[in-house]
Amino acid sequence: MEELDPFDFAILRILQENNMTPQREIGEAVGLSAAAVQRRIKRMRQSGVIEADRSVINRGRVGAMVTLIVEVFMDSEKIEFIDHTRNTFEIAPEVQQCYYVTGESDFVLVILTESMQAYEKLTRRIFFSNPNIRHFRTIVAMDVIKAGMTIPEGFLKKK
Amino acid sequence: MEELDPFDFAILRILQENNMTPQREIGEAVGLSAAAVQRRIKRMRQSGVIEADRSVINRGRVGAMVTLIVEVFMDSEKIEFIDHTRNTFEIAPEVQQCYYVTGESDFVLVILTESMQAYEKLTRRIFFSNPNIRHFRTIVAMDVIKAGMTIPEGFLKKK
């Protein structure tokens, strides 16, 4: 668990916008040589600061999709039930995001399916088949205004 | 708005997992030459099928953060108010995701802040200052089990 200095943060800010930026260009932007940039990036990938490098695909262009936000209410708060349920969500590819939350509900999910019918089938598989789920509340997204995983600029500053 | 063939889908499946995969390797995997792969990728970037290429940064490693899910209830459903509010959310860097939804509420947001105090300040800026927001319900995430934007495998198949 090493430390990140302002150079690292500057590099991260660029990479989370566009990880295809040439190292030479990054170097100019942050004030380092390309070689130094390359070493820092390598280190951050190995240490896990950079988790992955991905292309972001435009949903609308690869077929119609339904985005759903689901609030899940558990019956019991017993750890083993929670853990099992969490694992169910983690495995399902349709579950894009899963948050373990406080308050009335226990989980909030963001789900992506091809159709409402597909969602209906999914609910049977991951909700109705689980006796520890008391109930769940589905919110249908009509439009995805914004969807990203980027960390706000201000976070990537000094420590 | 061109069409995607099975080769394109196969390439997309690889790129959304790891966009640093060499084109030669992609070519071997999908059964094309590296040059052909390169042209297809270029086309998909230009046409917007591939929206962006980003590094994914590990939240925990760049400082403590609070993830919040917020349900927003509007007073009026008038288009101009909705549009204005939507724009507010779109601009705010702390708002990672914004969904326009059906049902009791009108928007669901996923927000990332440095602290609860920072969130409190944010609410004043984007919620309380907006007279068309009747109220909002905040869910605090204790743990992010899973968070991605990748499109499930099955979606990237034939058309």
Next chain:
DNA sequence: ATCAACATGAAACAAAATTGCAAATAAGCA
């Protein structure tokens, strides 16, 4: 002051991306 550990830039090197071109394939159209 000396030493050790480490980060740096410049240059050499390796690997990958990109382009030019001829051949193969697919798509209209008579």
Next chain:
DNA sequence: TGCTTATTTGCAATTTTGTTTCATGTTGAT
């Protein structure tokens, strides 16, 4: 069906980018 015109492909050459090497410089501890 046969012909023509678009595309798309693979290969090889070229260019760009990423990676490693190495000598130098900096920092901090003894």
